[in-house]
Amino acid sequence: MSAAALARPPAPGCTEAPVLRERGQREVFCGLTGIIWLHRKIQDAFFLVVGSRTCAHLMQSAAGVVIFAEPRFATAIMEERDLAGMTDANEELDRVVAQLLARRPDIRLLFLVGSCPSEVIKLDLSRAAQRLNATHAPGVRVLNYSGSGIETTFTQGEDACLAALVPEMRADPAPGLLVVGALAEVVEDQMRRQFEALGIGPVAFLPPRRAADLPGVGPGTRFLLAQPFLAETARLLEDRGARRLAAPFPLGAEGTTAWLRAAAEAWGIPAARFREVTAAGEQRARTAIARHHALLAGRRISFFPDSQLEIPLARFLSRELDMQPVEIGTPYLHRPHLAEELALLPADAMLSEGGDVDRQLDRCRAARPDLVVCGLGLANPLEAEGFTTKWSIELVFTPIQGYDQAGDLAALFARPLDRRTRLMV
């Protein structure tokens, strides 16, 4: 060992913390679930899952049996005869797509979304997309990605969807900032105003609100990830010459400031100017967060693996609300994208990846945290055992990023504890 290595200061936070990797039953959604927010985000896109009755049932169950006027997603349910021969399956798919497009002439972008059964029978959806493009061009563009549970966990479905869009982006060598990851429209608009005030631009968002507004990409592109689960999308953008601006994620006052600063530094904005533009928003965020401090400070919190947002959330809760993370479970730990986050975590937090739900439940019962963040399948059973829980899916369906949502984010964790103190039954 060299003297230099010995002299190296200890890595901050959880940068080098061991990670418990387990293999067993996972209590997570598959990547198809991302369609529930993506189909609202891209307004002229339609998502056609090529799968089984289970896929269709998952979609309507995960959406809370909410039926929209007519959702912009559907399932082509494979039946016995589709499994008999590939020719038939492809012909059937062409027929179903024609039927769908006849009913929805407003569709400009159609995603064929692969599922566990379509992957297992090796139904080639990229070839199907090529074939259908030839038939339905120029009115409709057909793309494909896999949201199957054998390949993707929950939010990785969004990664796969955005990755399918990257090759569609036109080459654009001009400098510009790209914000990557689906965000609520209100959050996007706030961010757009902040970048404008800082003099950073032009700014584009992926995914766009309409298919035709897909931004360009090239060596001048600098991109900020708005979500921590976009490994493949980031890789493909880098292949197109874009460069990722390393930053924590825009959760909480501190996270949002650091995230904005990464862009400000890349654009050479003077530090004083940056403080001038961001100070008011950061102060607003800190004030809103402070209202929940008394209820949350000192409380112990555990995360079951769900959306990959667990590590940034634990960082926010520990640094801005003084909560103590007990176990931070994540379905997948992408160290390069989370390096800034890991450095800010308390060094004694326990990280786990993948997981075996029964064993994690054993650990949870032994540790008795004050708040458990978990999926819908676990929340009521844990409540019945006396735990206070926070449904993790709400963290994906609520605007939580940026200064003006920081208080709302803290409130999501405070509410279950608040409720416990109110109820006398």
Add this chain to the structure above:
Amino acid sequence: MQLAVWTYEGPPHIGAMRVATAMQGLHYVLHAPQGDTYADLLFTMIERRGARPPVTYTTFQARDLGGDTAELFKTAAREAFERFRPQAMIVGASCTAELIQDDPGGLARALGLPIPVVALELPSYQKKENWGAAETFYRLVRSLSAPPAPRAEGRAPSCNILGPTALGFRHRDDLREITDLLTRLGIAINVTAPLGATPADLARLGEADFNVVLYPEIAGPAAAWLARAHAQPATKTIPIGLGATREFIAEVAALAGLDAAPILAAETVRSAWYSRSVDSNYLTGKRVFVFGDATHALAAARMATEELGFTLVGLGSYAREQARELREAAKAHGIEATISDDYLAVEAAIQAAQPELILGTQMERHTAKRLGIPCAVISAPVHVQDYPARYSPQMGFEGANVLFDTWVHPLMMGLEEHLLGMFREDFEFHGEAAPSHLGAAAATATAAPTPPATLTWAAEAERELGKIPFFVRGKARRNTERYATERGIGTITIEALYDAKAHFSR
């Protein structure tokens, strides 16, 4: 391939989960990829169960497919046995695992577990949820039922109650109602299954004199097997509605060798009196569209017509297995049954029938909201609202009371309806006004169809048509146009409109 935006039934392994979750001491090991665990939330969120379903998912991933998914299954089954120590286990595959053909039954047998292991073959690409529940229950009953014990002389007659499951539509409350009813009749309940039964209880099924089948979609095949194996007759009547409840009582009394007359005479049912009371006069002939699973749809059609005096204008089900019974029932009312699992086809049938009340599933509730038609939910698929905190059975005498309230409350009260008819131009009433207690849910008026080219509507006749309640306006328009065409009338005047009304109201 079938294009589905929404489905009435889940895949068959969900049916198996409903049976497993209903029972005690049974564990289900399901060979399935990550993501299939979504099914847990049906039970923990929709039904608000305080425990996870007793299901272990093997959670295989793409990288396992080239390797040993069979070994993964064996590990999961062995660990599930060690952790949960069930009395018996069911094993099977979800849709994806069915394709990789690992044979969960054979693998589980190879483990040599010291408990009965029942292998399920549930073809995901052919069958659906109710079939899966029925098949699972049948396999369990067949595998676990012991040889019939000799029946002791002189003891009280006894029966099994078969059919209620987890995630059932009011199964919890129906079971309490029917158990009370049978107990008052002096019939002992030997076993109730699947809800609350253990595998050991299933072994005792043969000890009862007969079976009460509450939900034939689920208990039909098991009851048929018990009839063959243990010579146990089963009830045929589903006690939903007053008339059906009375027939059910007569049927079980005959099977038990008891006299039903005292209990039938003693029963005073509010729903019957409420229906006869003058206040209910306005219900007469209300046009009702019924859609649901076969059991609930058939029962609702009967009760709606015989016990509320409605007119049946539509009857249908998503259950193709029971299509024949539904077609026959519909025919008796002079209509054609809607047998479809495409909710858009059901919506089209509803629009064509122009009902004043829809009795359907949660999906028809949405359709009704869009069309501005009152609606009550009578059948699965279930929603969190279908698990009310209060006692709310569909079956038995109290069930008839509950149904009377549930179906009548969405409708306009008699006088309100008259006022709407009399003062249609009142700015707050307008043609599309919904019942006042339904809030601001205004109807979406469907665009007026284009009349045949030879016909025109005079402006004042068109205005007059607007004063007719919107749910019968389309029919009035079509009838008037037909009347005019048949008589060679070119322009429809107010006179022609009322002539047509008089003609068709005969």
